Structures are given as C-alpha cells and as structure tokens.
Amino acid sequence: MRKSVLIWGAAAVATLGMAGFGGWMISLPSGTRAANAPLVPQAEADAMLASLRPTKRERPLVAVIGINDATETTDYLVPTGILRRADVADVMMLATRPGPVQLYPALKVEPDATITEFDANHPDGADYVPAMSRDDDPAALAWLRSQAEKGAKIIGICAGAKVVGASGLLDGRRATTHWYYLSEMLRRSPTIEYVADRRMVSDGNVATTTGITASMPMMLTLIEAIAGRIKAEAAARDLGLERWDARHASAAFKLTRPFATTVLANQVALWNRDELGIRVEPRMDEVSLALVADVWSRTYRSSVTIFSTSTDVVETRSGIRVMPDQVRVNWPEGRRASTFPDRKPADALDQALEAIAGRYGHPTTNVVAMQLEYPR
Template sequence: MSKACLIWCGIGLIILSMAGFGGWLLSLPAATAAAVAPLVPQEEADAMLASLRPSKRERPLVAVIGINDATETTDYLVPTSILRRADVADVTMLATDAGPVQLYPALAVEPDATIAEFDAAHPEGADFIIVPAMSHDDDPAVVAWLRAQAEKGATVIGICAGAKVVGAAGLLDGKRATTHWYYLAEMLKRSPTIRYVADRRMVADEGVATTTGISASLPMMLTLIEAIAGRAKAEAVAHDLGLEQWDARHASAAFRLTRPFATTVLANRMAVWNREEFGIRLEPGMDEVSLALVADAWSRTYRSHATSYAGSPDTVVTMNGIRIVPDRADSDRPEEQRVSTFPDRKPADALDLTLDTIAARYGAGTANVVAMQLEYPHHIASR
C-alpha cells in the first residue's frame, strides 16, 4: 500500500471515530459576527487612568511574574519590553523558582530574580504586578504571592488569561473584569461573582486591571505609561512602537469559536506529515516586542513552530536587557528554515507582517486562526 493511501486511510479512520464531532462542528457559527467596537466614554477612560496612577513611589516598581515551566511568551516579554523602553519605572522579571522561565508556545528567558529574592529586596512590595497567562492558573506560590502583594498595596494587572490566575487568587471577586474570549466561561465558572465587561480590551476596578487576549498587552502597557508619566510620554512610546491608538475599544462579538476556526485547526493538526520548524536568529540588542510576536504567531498555526538559535548556547541580551536562552547553538540556518522579526520595521508592524506571511504560506484561514488566538482585532477585522 502506498504512503499516500496509508495517510488517507488513517484520516478516514480518524473521521469515522469522531461520530459525535460532526454534529458539534455543524452547531458552531459559520463565521464571526459583524461587530463594531463601540467608543469608550471619556469619563471611563479617565477613571481607568486614575485607578492606575502609582501611589507608593515616585518612580514605580513593576514586577512581571512567571512560573518556570510554562508562562505565555508575549504576556511575559512585551510588558517588560515596553515599560523598560519607556523608562518610567523599574521593571523586574520574576519566576517562582530558580532557573530559566520556559515560555509557551516559544522561547525561554532568564528571569531577574525569584519571588523570594524580590521579597527580600523589597519587603514593602511592588507598585504594579503584571500577571501573564500560565499553564497552572492556581499555582500555590503565585496565588499566595499575589495576595500578599495586593495586601501591600500593589495594583495587579492580569494580561489575557492571566486574569484567571488573578481570579484564582480571589482578587477579582465582585469586580469588573475581562479576559481572553476562549477562557471567559471557565473564569466565570470558577469565580462567579466577577462582573464581565464586554467590548473592552482592558478593564480596571479597585486595584486590579485585566485585559482581553495576548495582543492586548500593548495597549495595556501604553495606558499604564500614560497613567505613570502622562499622555505625551505614552504617545512617544506608541510612535516608537508603531501604534496609532491604544484605547480600550474592542468588539468582543468578533471573537468566538466558529466552524472555520475549528475546521482549520482540525485540518492543520491532522496534517502530521507536514510540520515545519522555523528558526529565529537571536541578535544582541534586538527588539523584544517583535521577537515575542513573531515567535508566538508562528507557533500557533498548528502547522509550524518557532525556535531560537544563536552562535553559542550563551544567553543573548536584547534591547531592553531581557536575557533570552537560545534553543539551539547554530551558526546559521538555510533561508527557507528561518523567519524574520522585521528589524527594519516598527515593532507593532511585525505581527501584521507575520500574519500576512502565514496567510501566504498556509492560507488565510490559518492566519485567522492565529489572529483569533491572539485576539488581535486589526487582522480579524480585515478578513
């Protein structure tokens, strides 16, 4: 029997074994809803800025917390990069234990300190805590530490599904919040007193802020910069990043599980014979926002995965002092096995350019699957 025949027979058996799956698939909507992001009243925007203004230090101390075995790539790297780029706060990358933080779906980082070392150096606590998505929403060390930091007066900011971690700590009970569209029902089931706010990329309520998907880390950090240092500073950083606006507008109805999303994921996962690994060359001084967005996107196609490489196994220090641990020590790779972080473009352009490249390689459906996972409104709106 030929290899092709074996493959197609295998696919047929898989399909036959999924008798109940077909009905579920047909029950999904055929497309995302046509939705327009409503304007955010100025008084609401002003209230958010007021709630984020630091009250403990003139120059705030920000801690970005991660667990060592699986912390979301963009959630962990982008807030650190943007805040350090702005130079309006002291920013420390933390891990629960010693050793590198393995990010998912790609990259690994050496943190600046453990939470125990941070507590010893700063017994009064941080001004702000950034909480990325993590593989364990209820990690005991993280939950206990977040509660302790909140008691010391820190404002806790959950990025994307990091809101579930904040919720597991009990810090969202009875408060307004949002999170990534895919995890919303799970978060509300676990913490039923949370008051979900639709059509907002970010929501703040009494010492806690939350955002929608992964890509919302950019507007959230610019909003925090504005709260700390004023509008002019935020505009300067936004221009440097290549972002025109960063307000809380969002069309929540555009993000949901649909039949095209599910069928594309299924088809890509079943194409087990056609997986690709792309290398990203780490360079000293490279931009972390572009790196995170590109590695994240290429690792969410269900057809490809991004790995990092450098000429030696030593860590590579990026533009804003983040220490990336190479996955491989390779001097170079063939061009067809590499992907660019677009160093000659603005960092925010990297995601659109990567999604366009993914669409050219795997089709618009796969690019939309990636954008939907990132809850990235610009690309979804254009498809």
C-alpha cells in the first residue's frame, strides 16, 4: 500500500471531521465483526501451485519492479529478501529509470538495474515479476504487458493488483487486492471477479494478494511451486511462520469508526511527534528491517529515519543495498526503533506492533495492523 494511505488520515479524515461532517464519521461501522477465515479446498491450493510452477527456466529469473519515487517498502524488499535467502531463483531488483528507489513509507535502496538494462540482457524476459507501484506510470504498465507476452507469471502484491489491473492483465480474471483499494480496482477494471476470503488468488499466469503482509505467504507459495514443500517449510521456519496458505477473513478489514477516530486523533496531535531512528548495519535482516520501518511509519505519530556511521551504502543479508538517510554515530535514547535482530522476521513484526501499543496504545496498533491487512 502506497503513501496515499498515510496521506488519507490528514487529507480525508481530518478534512471531513473538521469540516463538520460528523455524520460521515458516525455512519462508519463501529468495528469489524469477528470473522473466521474459511478453509481453502485442497484442490484450489493445488491449482495455485500448479499455476505458479516455472515453465521457462530450470532456475527461474525473478524481476521485482519498482518505480523510483513511488514504491512500497515491504512490497519491494520482502519478496526480494525471502526469495534470495531461499536460493531457489535468481532475483533482480529493477527500477523504471536510473538512480535509487525511494521507498514509502521509509528506506531508500539501490536497484540492480533499470527495466531497459534488464530487457537488453534478458530479451526473453523473466519467469516471474512481482509488481507493486503507482498504477499510472506508462513505462511500468508497458513493461508488465511485455513481460506477460514473453511468458512471465505476474504477481501483483497488495496494491500491485491495481497496477496489474491497469495494465489490462486482470481483465476477466479472478483477483484480490488490499481492502482499501478494492473498490477503486473494480471501478477501473469492472470485468475483474473479486474473490473474498482469500489472501492470494491465482488465475492463469497472474496472481494477486491482499494487504502488505501477504507478501510473505505469497513468496512461500512461490518457493513451494518452484522447489517443493520441504524447501518452503525451511523458508517458513527462517521467517518464523507456521503456515502460509490462502486463508483470510476479508470481513475483518474495512474502514471503521475506531480506525478513523484514532487516525484523526493522532493526526491532530501535532505537538506529539516522534522521529525514530533505525541503524542499518552490514548483513542485517532486510525482511525485519522493511517490516519494522513500515509499521512505525504508519502510526500517524512517528516517522522513521535510517542512519549509519557513514554515507556508504549498507548491504543487507541478501545483498540489498540500503542508502542511509543520515550519518549518525547513535540516536537519542528512547527514540530508536529496534529491528529485533535476535528474532525471526514474523516475530520482529509482532514485537514492533507490541512496542507501538506500549508507546501509543492499542488503538494505534490496530490502525497499523489494519493498514497492513495483518491477521493477528
């Protein structure tokens, strides 16, 4: 989910609330009803694996595309980190033009190549393309279509489904996306058949997922399709996940009155803002880094600054090159955000959410989890 969700609190909630539209706030549901995620039939799970199996190369080539100034942090870094550490494919991070990729809501990284350079070196295209970014960039949309024509399987992570939809690759297909963008996607691409209660959906050579944290089960499913169940189980243990199936309770994620009032209250508390520092170090876990930086940037009370002891690019465990925002030896006590280096990424995410609850209260944690579409 891109920065527009963060802006929503200031632009939409604050505007409506302060302009006297109290009725609008009251009209929102008071909460989300308890919902159980229905089981996914085994035949459906098997069909998804079959649709994702590689058909072009014995060792697949994965191209993760981003727009230089409009790419979601976890959508870009989490698939790359998970696939590289599983070592089941060659993974390249691409950008639509030269230069670094500024991620939202935090982090800046150096891509491996531009889409033009990739096409020159790999004229037959990639095997898989995880897509995430703004859905109005002509270069990105054209490149996705060209990769699909060359036989690549396209995976739209979170709001990336909107991008895939805008490229025309979801017309007449079954799909899902982040709850916040669902109506927009269906309005722009009315022939899409929305599938509720699924964290990921596959139709032909295109797969889509729900919110931000769905990138983890989606990548584990891809690993299983490429290299088998045992390899996927090992990758899941490395992440700290017990399961990665498509179960999801869609009714649990929607715009509610508690969400809106918490966002509004946090947004108007201008005197009470935190700039939190995360120190990047060589060989650190990039999946935990992405998840922790993301959640602390979604509280409407805090922002994240990435710092290091020098201006040098810092290379993570899986070779992602992070560019620090500031050069600092340290960060003030009480204003550092831990990436929990002794924990696995899924545990680090839970620990960060608990830390947010301790600092700002459980309503703010619920706001963050709702933005992540994270089934806690």
